[in-house]
Amino acid sequence: MPRQAYDIVIVGGGPAGLAAGLYAARARRKTVLLEKGVIGGQIALTELVENYPGVPSVNGFDLAQTMLKQAESYGLETQFAAVTALEQEGKRWLVRTAEDEYVGKAVIVTAGDARQNAARQVVSSASDGATAAIAAEHYLSSNFAAEE
Numbered sequence: 328m329p330r331q332a333y334d335i336v337i338v339g340g341g342p343a344g345l346a347a348g349l350y351a352a353r354a355r356r357k358t359v360l361l362e363k364g365v366i367g368g369q370i371a372l373t374e375l376v377e378n379y380p381g382v383p384s385v386n387g388f389d390l391a392q393t394m395l396k397q398a399e400s401y402g403l404e405t406q407f408a409a410v411t412a413l414e415q416e417g418k419r420w421l422v423r424t425a426e427d428e429y430v431g432k433a434v435i436v437t438a439g440d441a442r443q444n445a446a447r448q449v450v451s452s453a454s455d456g457a458t459a460a461i462a463a464e465h466y467l468s469s470n471f472a473a474e475e
């Protein structure tokens with residue numbers, strides 16, 4: 328099975344994953360985002376978003392596409408695939424899908440809200456993704472500096 332190596336692998340392309348992708352790519356980390364369904368996750372299915380700061384009113388799918396374009400403009404790669412397994416391999420992580428395997432120095436899992444029916448908001452979700460990417464950047468700087 329083909330294997331591709333990345334600094335950071337992101338599982339899930341909702342607002343949290345897209346924000347993580349933007350931060351990781353802007354930090355010049357080779358980053359891939361794996362999405363099993365629709366880019367934007369839940370927000371892509373939302374007709375009208377009126378509480379995203381700086382954007383008075385927007386269709387959720389369009390907001391997600393804007394987030395994607397912004398992250399891709401900094402080098403984020405996107406693949407449509409469902410992650411089926413995550414395994415540690417020494418200092419790295421093996422991320423399996425049906426077709427491919429991805430090896431990451433760090434993995435960010437933004438696969439949706441485990442707390443069913445929790446009142447999440449797109450802004451707090453995106454903030455979580457950004458925070459995760461900043462933590463991943465610190466982790467890579469501390470643990471892989473000798474290889475860079």
Ligand SMILES: Cc1cc2nc3c(=O)[nH]c(=O)nc-3n(C[C@H](O)[C@H](O)[C@H](O)COP(=O)(O)OP(=O)(O)OC[C@H]3O[C@@H](n4cnc5c(N)ncnc54)[C@H](O)[C@@H]3O)c2cc1C
Pocket residue numbers: 338339340341342343344361362363364365366367368369370371372373375376377378408409410411437438439440447448449450452453
């Ligand atoms: C009907 C509706 C209306 C909403 N309206 C608003 C609103 O107006 N304003 C607002 O602030 N919030 C709104 N929300 C909430 C907002 O959509 C969520 O808070 C936000 O989408 C959560 O983002 P997330 O990235 O954490 O998770 P999600 O959006 O759930 O994204 C997770 C992504 O991970 C992917 N994924 C999961 N498992 C895997 C796997 N194994 N492999 C690959 N990919 C995987 C999923 O396909 C999904 O795309 C609404 C939600 C709904 C359902």
